[in-house]
Amino acid sequence: MTATVHTLQANRAPSLEPMMALTTSGMNAVNAVILDRMQSKVALIPELAGHLIAGGGKRMRPMLTLASAALFDYPGTRHHKLAAAVEFIHTATLLHDDVVDGSGLRRGRRTANIIWGNPSSVLVGDFLFSRAFELMVEDGSLKVLKILSSASAIIAEGEVDQLTAQRRIDTDEDHYLQIIAAKTAALFAAACRIAPVVAEAGEEAEDALDTYGRNLGIAFQLVDDAIDYSSDSATMGKGVGDDFRDGKMTLPVILAYARGTDGDRDFWRSAISGDRVADEDLARAIDLVRSTGALADTLERARIYARRAVDSLGSFPAGKAKSAMIEAAEFAVARAY
Amino acid sequence: MTATVHTLQANRAPSLEPMMALTTSGMNAVNAVILDRMQSKVALIPELAGHLIAGGGKRMRPMLTLASAALFDYPGTRHHKLAAAVEFIHTATLLHDDVVDGSGLRRGRRTANIIWGNPSSVLVGDFLFSRAFELMVEDGSLKVLKILSSASAIIAEGEVDQLTAQRRIDTDEDHYLQIIAAKTAALFAAACRIAPVVAEAGEEAEDALDTYGRNLGIAFQLVDDAIDYSSDSATMGKGVGDDFRDGKMTLPVILAYARGTDGDRDFWRSAISGDRVADEDLARAIDLVRSTGALADTLERARIYARRAVDSLGSFPAGKAKSAMIEAAEFAVARAY
Numbered sequence: 001m002t003a004t005v006h007t008l009q010a011n012r013a014p015s016l017e018p019m020m021a022l023t024t025s026g027m028n029a030v031n032a033v034i035l036d037r038m039q040s041k042v043a044l045i046p047e048l049a050g051h052l053i054a055g056g057g058k059r060m061r062p063m064l065t066l067a068s069a070a071l072f073d074y075p076g077t078r079h080h081k082l083a084a085a086v087e088f089i090h091t092a093t094l095l096h097d098d099v100v101d102g103s104g105l106r107r108g109r110r111t112a113n114i115i116w117g118n119p120s121s122v123l124v125g126d127f128l129f130s131r132a133f134e135l136m137v138e139d140g141s142l143k144v145l146k147i148l149s150s151a152s153a154i155i156a157e158g159e160v161d162q163l164t165a166q167r168r169i170d171t172d173e174d175h176y177l178q179i180i181a182a183k184t185a186a187l188f189a190a191a192c193r194i195a196p197v198v199a200e201a202g203e204e205a206e207d208a209l210d211t212y213g214r215n216l217g218i219a220f221q222l223v224d225d226a227i228d229y230s231s232d233s234a235t236m237g238k239g240v241g242d243d244f245r246d247g248k249m250t251l252p253v254i255l256a257y258a259r260g261t262d263g264d265r266d267f268w269r270s271a272i273s274g275d276r277v278a279d280e281d282l283a284r285a286i287d288l289v290r291s292t293g294a295l296a297d298t299l300e301r302a303r304i305y306a307r308r309a310v311d312s313l314g315s316f317p318a319g320k321a322k323s324a325m326i327e328a329a330e331f332a333v334a335r336a337y
Numbered sequence: 338m339t340a341t342v343h344t345l346q347a348n349r350a351p352s353l354e355p356m357m358a359l360t361t362s363g364m365n366a367v368n369a370v371i372l373d374r375m376q377s378k379v380a381l382i383p384e385l386a387g388h389l390i391a392g393g394g395k396r397m398r399p400m401l402t403l404a405s406a407a408l409f410d411y412p413g414t415r416h417h418k419l420a421a422a423v424e425f426i427h428t429a430t431l432l433h434d435d436v437v438d439g440s441g442l443r444r445g446r447r448t449a450n451i452i453w454g455n456p457s458s459v460l461v462g463d464f465l466f467s468r469a470f471e472l473m474v475e476d477g478s479l480k481v482l483k484i485l486s487s488a489s490a491i492i493a494e495g496e497v498d499q500l501t502a503q504r505r506i507d508t509d510e511d512h513y514l515q516i517i518a519a520k521t522a523a524l525f526a527a528a529c530r531i532a533p534v535v536a537e538a539g540e541e542a543e544d545a546l547d548t549y550g551r552n553l554g555i556a557f558q559l560v561d562d563a564i565d566y567s568s569d570s571a572t573m574g575k576g577v578g579d580d581f582r583d584g585k586m587t588l589p590v591i592l593a594y595a596r597g598t599d600g601d602r603d604f605w606r607s608a609i610s611g612d613r614v615a616d617e618d619l620a621r622a623i624d625l626v627r628s629t630g631a632l633a634d635t636l637e638r639a640r641i642y643a644r645r646a647v648d649s650l651g652s653f654p655a656g657k658a659k660s661a662m663i664e665a666a667e668f669a670v671a672r673a674y
Contacts, residue, residue: 040494040497041494042494042497042498042501043501044497044500044501045494045497092463093463096459096460096463099455099456099459100455100456100459100460101456118436118437118455119436119437119438119500120497120500122433122436122437122459123433123437123493123496123497123500124493124497126429126430126433126466126489126492126493126496127490127493127494127497129463129466129489129493130486130489130490130492130493131490133470133482133486133489134483134486134487134490136486137479137482137483137486140479142474142477142479145470145474145482146471146474149467149470149471149473149474150471152463152466152467152470153464153467153468153471155463155467156460156461156463156464156466156467157377157378157379157382157464159460159463160377160379160381160382160457160460160461160464161379163381163456163457163460164379164380164381
């Protein structure tokens with residue numbers, strides 16, 4: 001294997017297009033598994049699950065499993081079922097997240113908990129989570145089961161940790177990084193790691209892909225958290241300011257609070273505790289994360305994690321899969337601009 | 338193996354004592370695994386999980402795993418971890434159930450959702466569920482993983498099904514039996530079935546224990562549903578009338594509705610739809626399930642399922658384990674009186 005330098009064509013912004021093109025036929029197979037295995041004789045299950053699953057997500061995680069498998073020229077089909085399992089775990093997490101946050105919108109559509117109620121979202125999430133394990137058991141790899149059951153426990157731990165940190169202005173950058181490593185990056189890492197497992201590419205390849213996924217996941221989350229304080233609400237499905245109104249301690253807030261004047265810090269304390277949820281409060285928050293450089297530095301950190309993701313692929317040979325994965329990491333950061 | 342007839346000493350009521358005595362040292366080992374594996378650096382997790390786990394449940398399901406293993410004189414310790422996994426799945430289900438039902442009391446204590454809120458209960462449930470799978474993966478039996486992942490999906494399906502049937506007076510006995518087979522009996526069956534798997538006792542023994550657990554689970558649920566219409570609220574931790582106020586279509590209601598006069602049926606329709614939640618409405622409901630024989634017939638059906646559970650043990654040799662399991666089935670019904 002030789003190290004390669006990847007250069008983008010100068011005339012276009014980095015995108016997910018190459019990864020989508022690389023995984024088109026594989027994703028069709030994954031989507032077929034998803035559609036097939038979300039069925040149940042209890043009609044509400046496919047109805048509710050279908051609403052979210054058909055709701056226009058990027059399917060980033062299963063796509064990463066497929067792209068990672070392509071990196072090893074894996075010729076089999078086992079990864080289709082496993083990528084579907086990864087997406088089911090992710091979907092279950094989203095259903096429960098929206099209940100936990102009381103969210104009303106996701107990707108620009110009404111959330112399942114708003115349409116069908118919290119009880120249905122909790123239970124259908126449980127169903128999808130169980131179904132994910134059934135798919136893994138059918139595949140039969142204890143190593144994959146270990147990777148994904150461990151990731152699932154870490155995700156839940158991270159979600160509880162985030163809930164505990166909510167509305168606590170004393171949450172620091174280290175704690176925040178722990179939370180996003182658990183709630184977001186663990187599943188990105190697992191989605192990538194299972195590909196070299198089924199391709200039997202060896203421990204070193206597994207570690208490299210784990211590193212890629214983990215750092216990519218952190219970069220994505222940092223940028224998501226920055227976008228929540230961008231002034232352009234068209235950037236993502238959920239509205240700008242959701243984290244602010246929920247009192248979530250994300251990096252832009254942590255940095256702006258650390259750097260603020262006494263008056264700014266008073267503002268952040270009362271905002272995070274839930275006393276400032278008006279539009280002019282959000283406007284002031286957006287102004288502060290910009291003027292203190294908190295937003296720029298959040299994105300700068302994202303760029304470093306994305307760079308680490310790219311570097312972890314160093315030992316793999318050049319090719320379509322590697323290029324697509326590199327560009328995905330660049331896209332993770334570029335979508336903020 | 339020879340068939341045996343089990344006769345109770347005439348001077349005492351059937352109880353769980355023999356099963357508890359049989360499994361004392363094993364349950365100490367299981368409890369140690371439970372305590373150890375519910376830990377997390379996120380303090381809220383052991384705090385919340387501990388509240389429910391220490392809350393005085395019978396630990397019926399792990400006890401069944403241990404008793405079933407004793408039936409085969411299984412000499413190993415693998416079943417301790419697996420019994421803990423079964424209890425974690427059950428605990429996760431209880432946490433989510435209490436959120437779904439908005440319950441405030443369980444076993445006479447305030448529920449976790451009341452103390453820590455719905456979000457925490459949802460997420461800690463997810464954590465325990467993931468931890469259950471981690472324990473199974475550590476054990477390494479794909480057969481056990483298949484049994485318990487399948488049971489988990491069936492439980493979630495049953496819970497959604499029950500939610501769909503809630504406040505629907507047209508739910509019939511068959512539908513009700515499907516629901517309780519899924520939401521309750523599936524985990525009882527799985528808890529019993531995994532014992533002959535680890536004891537390598539063969540397919541026939543697995544099927545017999547599955548039948549035992551499934552029928553025992555249905556008997557327990559039928560009696561629970563009857564007790565909810567008993568007039569003595571000391572019988573169980575949760576208050577009498579919870580199902581009635583929640584508009585749950587349990588067998589006492591289904592039979593009383595089927596047998597009622599036009600006036601009675603009007604009453605049930607409005608009660609189940611949520612329009613009659615006063616104490617005098619509950620009193621009338623209790624009167625109707627008695628006068629129509631619905632309560633007695635619910636218990637009569639429970640007795641038949643308990644009898645089936647006992648009969649499924651027919652081919653196993655007499656001994657303490659078998660006697661304890663037979664008496665547990667008799668206890669399932671006897672506790673209603």
